[in-house]
Amino acid sequence: MKLLNLGILAHVDAGKTSLTERLLFAAGVIDEVGSVDDGSTQTDSLALERQRGITIKSAVVSFAIGDVTVNLIDTPGHPDFIAEVERALSVLDGAVLVVSAVEGVQAQTRVLMRTLQRLRIPTLIFVNKVDRGGAQYEPLLKSIADKLSAAVVPMGSAAGLGSRAATFTPYGPGDPGFSTSLVEVLAERDEQLLATFVEDEKALSYDALRGRLAAQTKQALVHPVYIGSAITGAGTDALIAGIRELLPAAEHSDEAPAAGSVFKVERGPAGEKIAFVRMRTGRIRTRDRLRFHGDHEAKVTAISVFGNGTATTSTTVAAGQIGKLWGLADIQVGDTITAADGEQPAAAVQGGFFAPPTLETVIAPERPSDKGNLQVALAQLAEQDPLINLRQDDIRQETYVSLYGEVQKEVIQSTLAADFGIEVGFRETTTICIERLDGTGAAVEFNKKDPNPFLATIGLRVEPAPVNAGVTFELEVELGSMPYAFIKAVEETVRETLQQGIHGWQLPDCRVVMTHSGYSARQSHAHAVFDKSMSSTAGDFRNLTPLVLMTALQEAGTTVYEPMHRFRLEVPTDTVRAVLATLARLRAIPQVPALGAESSVLEGEIPAAAVYQLEQQLPGLARGEGVLESSFERYQPVTGAIPNRARTDHDPLNRREYLLHVLRRV
CATH class of the missing domain: 2.40.30.10 (Translation factors)
Known part of the structure; x- marks a missing residue:
């Protein structure tokens, strides 16, 4: 049995779900094509999905193309739900990236294509909505080549663009121009093919070129482009044939360990x-x-x-x-x-394909009596979407959730009301910053030496780590210098403590080295049972670690970094001056504008905190004709006042308060 796990990806409203419906209809799985507008599609099962006409949760459906069984995963297109896309990417054999023939290549389209290329997932491109007014083909092909990948191969021609009668005609052996374009694209990645063509161009048959096209597509080197309409069905038969021919379905053996x-x-x-x-x-x-x-x-x-x-x-x-x-x-x-009786392999699911959420907000129940039920409900939502990253502030009795955007608030609010009967509200959304180390710092506290009230010796050194290296914990002490449970307690507490640095923000990249260790062996008074006041416990190490680590962080120093988005703005040329003034007020860093007679393009970077403000002001600035694309680019040091995040722990930076909470004494 041949199997293909296929993802349908696109910017929101490009027609992913409609294409899924058309593929299911063509395969005979459903009797009629559902409508996103009417809320009658197979894969949009949530009430809010049907109401908003967008995909929020990934959905799986299955159908057969000849001898290939296709498991098709319809993913969200809205940037607020990129976490759902990330999880789907980890299981794909191939993908179809949908681009609207009207709106063209958009910000999310480019983010998705870069990720598909980085993961080397074989990808076909389907240009949808050729039946809509304003549909383009030739200019869009150039845009795809410029913005997505130069290695694209148009697989046919379109006629009747912008009308319900629009058609797609696949290229075949009788189209010499198609064979020429195949040679041009394929030869760039196949020296043998180039040599054969130079010696005798007639030696390459059409079937041989199709075979080379399939091979390079399955290696994610080139991307065939189809065009059509998911609503009318134009071009979808050719796309289905392309999925079967060009994407890597494989026969799987089930004899290996599960x-x-x-x-x-x-x-x-x-x-x-x-x-x-x-x-x-x-x-x-x-x-x-x-x-x-x-x-x-x-x-x-x-x-x-x-x-x-x-x-x-x-x-x-x-x-x-x-x-x-x-x-x-x-x-x-x-x-x-x-x-359970087999060997545990390395984790098969990769992560971190996209940037983490850069926004957060406090969520609270409308009815105080729902506080306990809200915690249970949010824990269940976190099972489905770990990136909402619940953060509990026990001191202020508040719960924070991480977000990609404002639409996500509505989804969480609707889900809690529909599934759990809990009405909630949100505070104003704020930006999530991070901290990075300025240098190296070290600290140590010794067992039974003031001011250390714990039966533990801990020495830690902190060092900067490369971006995206994560937190690493290493030992400069003998592994057998004390019970492994105590070392593990230190490591776990280090990772937990680094969630809140000197200014309250997470340190995502840091090297921590344990330089000193020591403990009081298990003992008791004569003829008495174990006395924990005389013997070290894991609690001693968990309680002392934050104090030592924070002292080391203070010696090293940290800088707060804020998230920056890369933006692209297309506005009428006569509004450029006003738009630039607004960008300056929002602390954006624009490049030199590309000025045109009627419209101009502005590109640059803008703080994530200002993106929503720009979205709100743009219609007035550009007379409703402005188009904004933005996506996370990098973190940069904060300029001006340093933002501090309220701590949710017992604040090891304040030794007196910390010991009062932990020991009930100083």
Whole structure:
């Protein structure tokens, strides 16, 4: 059995869900094509999805193309739900990137294409909406080549653009121009083909060129472009043939040990947890015991696999398939699952394809009596979307959630009301900054020496780490110098403490070295039981670590960095002066404008905190004709007043207050 896990990706409103409906209809899975506007599509099952006409949660459907079974994953297009796309990318064999023939290449389109190329996921491009007024083809092909990839191959010609009668005609052996363009694109990445063409251009048959095209597409080197309409069906037959011919469906063996990756978690009607898993190798059966998330183990109580448009009950899920598993109560998104008696492999799900959320807000129930229920509900939402990154402030009794944008607030609010009966409100959204070390710092406190009130010796050195290196913890002490549980307690507390640096922001990249260690061995008074007042416990190390680490951070010093977005603005030329003045007030850093007779393009960087303000002001500035694209670019040091984030811990920077909370004494 050949299997292909296929993703449909696009900027919002390019027509992903409509294309999914058309593919299901063409495969005979559904009897009529659903409408996004009418809320009758297969994959948009949430009430808010149907109401807003956008995809919020990834959905999986299945259909057959000849001897290939396709598991199709319809992903969100709105930038606020990029986390859903990230999880889907980890299980894809190939992708179709949808571009609107009217709106063209947009900001999210470019972000998605860069990521697909970085992950080397074979990708076809489908230009949708050729039946709409204003549809373009030739200019759009140039835009795709300029903004997405120069290695694109148009697979046919279009006629009747902008009308319901628009058609797509695939190129074939009788189109010499197509063979020439194939040679030009393919030869850049195939020296043997170039040599053959130079010696005798007639030696390359059309079938041989199609074979080379398929090979390079499956290696993610080139990207065939189809054009059509998901609504009328124009061009979709050619796209389906291209999916079968050009994307890498493979036969999977289930003889290897079972291993899979979890890319989605949801709750069933009775509140039970359901894990969506892409099987990498082997086979899982009902009642098998699985290991995941470290040393957690659980028994699979039920399985369903995708086929013929929906998930059907099964006793097994095999390599290459996508299945739903019940019974794994502690499973999390990103977990690797294996047989409980097998060897645990390295994590199969990659992460960090996109930037993390750069906004956060406080969420609170409208009814104070719902406070406890809200915590439970948010914990369940965090299972489905770990990047909302719940942050609990026990001191102020507040809960923070991380966001990609304002639309995400509406989704969380609607979900809590519909699924849990909890009405919530939000505070004003604020920007999430980070801290980075300025230099190296070190600190040590010794057991039984003032001012250390804990039975532990801890010495730590902190050093800057490269961007995106993460937090590493290393030892300069002998591993056997004290019980491993104490060393582990220090490491875990270091990682937890670095969530809030000197100014309250996370330090995402840092090297921490343990330089000193010591403890009081287990002991007691004569003929008495164990006395923890005389013997070190893991609690001593957990309580002392924040004090030592913060002292080291203060010696090293930290700088607060704010997130910056790359922006592209297209505005009428006569409004450029006013727009530039607004950008200056918003602390944007524009490049030299590309001025045109009627419209001009401004590009540059802008603080993430100012993007929403720019979006609100742009219609008035540009008479409603401005088009803004923006996406996260990098972090840069904050200029001016340093923003401090309210701490949610017992503040180890204030030793007196910290000890009062921890020990009830100074």
